[in-house]
Every structure is written in C-alpha cells, then in structure tokens.
Amino acid sequence: MFEPAPPPRPGAAPTRAISLTGVTRVFGAQPAIIGVSLTVERGEIVLLRGANGAGKSTLLRVVATALSPTYGSGVVLGFDLASERDEIRRRTDLLTHRTRLYEELSAAENLCFSCALHGLDPALVPEALERVGLAGVAGERVGGFSQGMRQRVAIARTILRQAELLLLDEPYAGLDGDARRVVDQVVLAARDAGRTVLLATHEPTRAGLATRAMLLEAGRLHPQPVPPSRSGVLR
DSSP states (O other): OOOOOOOOOTTSOSSEEEEEEEEEEEETTEEEEEEEEEEEETTOEEEEEOOTTSSHHHHHHHHTTSSOOSEEEEEETTEETTTOHHHHHHHEEEEOSSOOOOTTSBHHHHHHHHHHHHTOOGGGHHHHHHHTTOGGGTTSBGGGSOHHHHHHHHHHHHHHHOOSEEEEESTTTTOOHHHHHHHHHHHHHHHHTTOEEEEEOSOGGGGGGOSEEEEEETTEEEEEOOOOOOSOOOO
C-alpha cells in the first residue's frame, strides 16, 4: 500500500481544501487571473475548463504556491497561501506537461529520488512503474524517453506521493489511450480515498469524473454544470 501525504497540522480546519478570496495574478501589466474566489471542499473533484491562455495553469500554480498572488488571499489545506507555503507544498502535488524529471537518471532513479525527498518507501517504485506500463524500461535513462513516456513517469511519481490535494494541469496531453486510463484511475483512486482533485483539461469526456465544474474565461472564474456523476470514464 502507498503511504499518504502528511496529515493537516493539529487545529487546522479539516473540511475545506481550497479557499481563495479575490486572487489576482499579474505578469507585468497583464492580469492572468482576476479576482478569483474559489472554495473546494475536501474530497471534491473539480473540473477546470477554459481556452488556452484563460489562466488555468496560473490558477493551479498559485494554489500549489509555485506563484504568489499579486492581490488577494487564500488558505489551502488549512495553511495560509502566503506565509505557510512549505506546509502546502508537502501536501500538494502539481502534475503538468513539464515533467520535472532528471534526464540523466533512469525512470526508477527519478522515482527513488522523489521517495527520498518525501520520505516514501523506495520499495514501492516497481509497483508504480508497473501501473503506468513502464516496468520494462525502469532502468533506462529518461533522456531517451518520448514525451508520453516521461509523462507516465510523472504520473507514477504522483501515484507514489498520494498527496492530499492533487492539481492536474492538462494531464492527458500527449498520452495514448492506455495512459489516459491510468490518469483516470489516479483521479478515481484519489476520490475513493477522500482526497481532493482540481483537474484542468480540454477533455470534455472527463466531466464524468467531476463533482462540479468551473470555467475560466479571460482570467475570470464561472461555475458550470456537469453531467450526472458516473463511476468513471475509463475508455
């Protein structure tokens, strides 16, 4: 069994995973997100839609503390977005098309390094690679992998971490059908374990995974309806 991320600190509010109030992020003179107020309860799977450039990646990076808000405030997993960034990072996993892998290391070595960083058991690495279909190339350098294979390694790293809050930024990009189903399984496993997922994707068929949906248009957030809940879209 995979070990979960650290629990919230004693006294932290256990119910709400994300609470943003009036969050704006400006690059130079150009706002990427504008006045975003968002509440996500623990255990929700929230689908984030929007065209390229709408601000989806910026919003996820703000929640993950990779970017600081220019204006506004927020609490993530009971921790302040501005002053308790390290605590948020320990409990949050951001998966993007930028896989953040070390090309000179093998797939297994990349995952073992992640285990060392997060206090996880490296004996779990072979199982994670098996789940993403890379057991046969575990010892090969990531530098020789295709983008889709690198994304699979990053998904395996996410499987290992079992973070309290999972932030997925276009996780299906560049993946074949089998790998897309692995991403679906990761989302459904998080749901079943009571963890929280914020999923930004252009994939309309993935709406069945979500408890609700939001639309980003020109940096502004709007609620959207989603189809009736289904057990998954593993096809």
